[in-house]
Amino acid sequence: MTPFARRALLFTPFALAAMGGAGFYGMLQGMKTGEYNPRGVPSALIGRPPPDFTLPALEDAGVPAFGSAELRNLSGPVLVNFWASWCVPCIIEHPQLMRLQRDGVPVLGIAYKDRPADSLRFLRQHGNPFRMLAKDEPGRVAIDWGVYGVPETYLLDRQGLIRWRFAGPITQEVLDQDIRPLLRRWA
Amino acid sequence: MGFWRRAAPGSDERGCKGPLPLARVQGQRPWRSARRGLAALALLILLPLHAHAVGNPADMLPDPVQEERARNLGRDIRCMVCQNQSIEDSEVGLARDLRLIVRERITAGDSDADIKQFLHARYGDFVLLKPPFAWNTAVLWATPVVAVLCGLGLILVMRRRAAQAHAAPPPLTEEERRRLAALGLPPDRDGTRA
Numbered sequence: 001m002t003p004f005a006r007r008a009l010l011f012t013p014f015a016l017a018a019m020g021g022a023g024f025y026g027m028l029q030g031m032k033t034g035e036y037n038p039r040g041v042p043s044a045l046i047g048r049p050p051p052d053f054t055l056p057a058l059e060d061a062g063v064p065a066f067g068s069a070e071l072r073n074l075s076g077p078v079l080v081n082f083w084a085s086w087c088v089p090c091i092i093e094h095p096q097l098m099r100l101q102r103d104g105v106p107v108l109g110i111a112y113k114d115r116p117a118d119s120l121r122f123l124r125q126h127g128n129p130f131r132m133l134a135k136d137e138p139g140r141v142a143i144d145w146g147v148y149g150v151p152e153t154y155l156l157d158r159q160g161l162i163r164w165r166f167a168g169p170i171t172q173e174v175l176d177q178d179i180r181p182l183l184r185r186w187a
Numbered sequence: 188m189g190f191w192r193r194a195a196p197g198s199d200e201r202g203c204k205g206p207l208p209l210a211r212v213q214g215q216r217p218w219r220s221a222r223r224g225l226a227a228l229a230l231l232i233l234l235p236l237h238a239h240a241v242g243n244p245a246d247m248l249p250d251p252v253q254e255e256r257a258r259n260l261g262r263d264i265r266c267m268v269c270q271n272q273s274i275e276d277s278e279v280g281l282a283r284d285l286r287l288i289v290r291e292r293i294t295a296g297d298s299d300a301d302i303k304q305f306l307h308a309r310y311g312d313f314v315l316l317k318p319p320f321a322w323n324t325a326v327l328w329a330t331p332v333v334a335v336l337c338g339l340g341l342i343l344v345m346r347r348r349a350a351q352a353h354a355a356p357p358p359l360t361e362e363e364r365r366r367l368a369a370l371g372l373p374p375d376r377d378g379t380r381a
Contacts, residue, residue: 039270051309081226113280139284146309148267148281
């Protein structure tokens, strides 16, 4: 073995450890800024239409229900938001949904495993950001979408294909850094 | 699962079953409740051995063969909420929904592969605790093989080097023997140094 090879071999473990450390540091930084979520799971439905479904309306909410039929030919991108009155992060994201509604973005809601009376109380208290609203009390349609918690938000393009899925509350940062650019991109 | 808050049935010297009056347990013989606490602790330690499936026994299939199939299948399905548990081990609502779906599909006559396909179409590779072999999981699957091959290679190299270090030197040539003889030194029979 040449002296150079010997020296290279000596430094290999250090180089590997340094690379691992750099990767780990990057992950920690990403977790701090919210760019990297170790529990995040990519949706299996990206680039595909949503599953076929029909759901009942939430009575007295004043907005119609919707199903997969309403998600086929759209005039622009829409957001589909799974939420529940018992879900605390849903309260965090609510102002952002209200802002999207004021900006004219169609936000469609699906109340997940919630009592209708509780859903209504939540909307009366915090405002109704949803243009259409359905209820999924058994939670089976949500499973067809691949939902694994609330809140969860899907962005559909004008052809009705799922382009983006976000599991967690829509914060101001998510709104500015993800949703607004995506709405422009798929407009 | 509040069984440790109750005395074990039949443990009372009166032969009573069911909970003891609280005053007796607390007041008269404190060592007794301590012993009971120890027994409960022992039971708690033993509990994981028996608690293979959580949840409502009413959710189980009436056919034990089908139920066994559902449990085996459920152990390969990840609970998306707890993420390091299977749906058979998790008490989360979504895990229960998925357990019920697995049982519904089994009753409907679906094969195990059909059911996994059903869940995979909704939740992707992550829902399978044993991910399928594909281009994006190749590194994952290849890592142990590569590690073993690297190890074997390393062993081979080291053995060869050790063999070289211990190898006998080549036998003396005719020329060397003559030179040794000229110096008056006895050459060994096979030419090695003694």
